Amino acid sequence: MSPLSxxxxxxxxxxxxxxxxxxxxxxxxxxxxxxxxxxxxxAVAWSIxxxxxxxxxxxxxxxxxxxxxxxxxxxGACAGHLQKIYAAPDFAERTFCxxxxxxxxxxxxxxxxxxxxxxxFHCHQVTPPQWTAKAEAVALIGDHIFYRLQP
Numbered sequence: 001m002s003p004l005s006x007x008x009x010x011x012x013x014x015x016x017x018x019x020x021x022x023x024x025x026x027x028x029x030x031x032x033x034x035x036x037x038x039x040x041x042x043a044v045a046w047s048i049x050x051x052x053x054x055x056x057x058x059x060x061x062x063x064x065x066x067x068x069x070x071x072x073x074x075x076g077a078c079a080g081h082l083q084k085i086y087a088a089p090d091f092a093e094r095t096f097c098x099x100x101x102x103x104x105x106x107x108x109x110x111x112x113x114x115x116x117x118x119x120x121f122h123c124h125q126v127t128p129p130q131w132t133a134k135a136e137a138v139a140l141i142g143d144h145i146f147y148r149l150q151p
Contacts, residue, residue: 021074022103025049028078029099033142039114040142041099045106046113047121047146048078054119115139118146 017025028048033041052074091097105111115121121144122129128145135147 024075024078025103026100034095036142041102042111043114043141046115047118050119115146120147
């Protein structure tokens, strides 16, 4: 079970994703962690889904888009991680199929959130971005460090 609150789980479940959303999420997983473990791919998926929950909860509470995560769409939450979206994916492409299955399993919470609610991440081999000064590191999974921003 996901460590997200019940309210956040319901926020995701209340919005059935479109094919474009799932394709965007799978594309982001491919580009960030395409040849990584299932756990690392799930961590990337969950950090994006956590952004969606934060944005939707902000919009519900304040009536306006979240300043970082926008309108609460999966596509919007993926935007920083996409060089391309697989418009017409080749289902013979193993990496995309794995990423799509991780996206689906994460969305329906059959794969729990290994990031404990993280919304940000970066590869640990790079110099930490400036935003890490205002974030709490919550998980190191594969080549990525996952963070929750401090309020």
